[in-house]
Amino acid sequence: KAGVTQTPRYLIKTRGQQVTLSCSPISGHRSVSWYQQTPGQGLQFLFEYFSETQRNKGNFPGRFSGRQFSNSRSEMNVSTLELGDSALYLCASSLYPIPGQSTDTQYFGPGTRLTVL
Amino acid sequence: QQQVKQSPQSLIVQKGGISIINCAYENTAFDYFPWYQQFPGKGPALLIAIRPDVSEKKEGRFTISFNKSAKQFSLHIMDSQPGDSATYFCAASRGDYKLSFGAGTTVTVRA
Numbered sequence: 001k002a003g004v005t006q007t008p009r010y011l012i013k014t015r016g017q018q019v020t021l022s023c024s025p026i027s028g029h030r031s032v033s034w035y036q037q038t039p040g041q042g043l044q045f046l047f048e049y050f051s052e053t054q055r056n057k058g059n060f061p062g063r064f065s066g067r068q069f070s071n072s073r074s075e076m077n078v079s080t081l082e083l084g085d086s087a088l089y090l091c092a093s094s095l096y097p098i099p100g101q102s103t104d105t106q107y108f109g110p111g112t113r114l115t116v117l
Numbered sequence: 118q119q120q121v122k123q124s125p126q127s128l129i130v131q132k133g134g135i136s137i138i139n140c141a142y143e144n145t146a147f148d149y150f151p152w153y154q155q156f157p158g159k160g161p162a163l164l165i166a167i168r169p170d171v172s173e174k175k176e177g178r179f180t181i182s183f184n185k186s187a188k189q190f191s192l193h194i195m196d197s198q199p200g201d202s203a204t205y206f207c208a209a210s211r212g213d214y215k216l217s218f219g220a221g222t223t224v225t226v227r228a
Contacts, residue, residue, distance in 0.1 A: 004160070033214055042119075043161070043206065043218035056215050090160050094214065105151070106216060108160035 002027065004093050004109030012115045018079040021112045025072050025093030032074040033106060034066060037088040046089075049074055078114075086116045120144055121209050123219025131227050136194040138222045140207035143188065147209040151216070152181065152192050155204045164205075165192075197226045 005024045013019050025032050034046040045058040049068035066076040072093075078085055092106040123140045130136045140150075148169055153161035167174045167181045167190065174181045180193040194201055207219040 031214055033216075035216075042220050043208075043216075045215045045217070048214045050214075056213050058215070092160075105163055105166065106214070108153075108162065110158075110160045 004091055004107055006089075006091050006109040006112050008112060009110065010113045010115075012117060013081050014117050015081055015083060017081050018077060019081060019114060020075055020077045021089055021091075021114070023074045023076075023091030023093075023109060025074070025091075026095075026107055029093035029095050029107075030072050031094040032068055032072060033092045033094070034074070034076050035090040035092065035108075036060075037090055037111070038086075043090070046076065081116045083116050086114060088113050119220065120147075120217040121207060121219045123207050123222060125222060126220070127223040127225070129225045129227060130197045132197060132199060134197050134226075136192075136197050136201070136224050136226075138192045138205055138207070138224075139189065140191065140209075140219050141187075141189045142209050142217075144209070144211065144217075145188070146211040147217075148212060149210045150181070150183065150190050151208050152179075153206045153208065153218075155206065155221075161206060194224070197224075199226045199228050202226045 007022045031050045033048040037043045048056045052068045063079045068074045088111040090111045092108045121142050151166035152164045154164045155161040165176045165179050169185050178195045183190045204221045204223050206221050208216040210216045
């Protein structure tokens, strides 16, 4: 079974631009979560989607947004890029998310390395 | 505000030795505690996970010890190998699919 795939793997943008990152979960997985990884802040939760609905959101400004499609693929968008947005953006998928129950295993993709100049 | 505190930041161990990484949490609503391994240029990969109703879980050379009353859990890597050199993250969640990660521990295994 193919793992989580993320495209593109690397991106270079300039301040003020916007960017869209894509994530394809493992086949059959319906929950997709996004995380930002930086040397200073570590791994931080951005948001989680299930059945095209955002169920949970981390403490990031509104410039960070996402969506999920009917085939469970997900995209995240960052508008008006800032230097501090340079990071590795990771997508993770889970099999059967049941609200209120302990988090099931999250499988991470290789990430998209975003550099903002 | 970091919800999961991880130590040490880095450690060096000889081949065949034991690596021990500790994590502590405050939120008693957490009920799932995974450990992830990350190599440079790769995404984190799940190593082993535990729930609070179990005090210890072992998978191969990796063991999680969990102390619910102390709100602490740790990862032991037995018979450490050079291929274990990586960054290890502990994490916790409370059934909302939002993982709170520790800051990470870089493990270097010397041959």
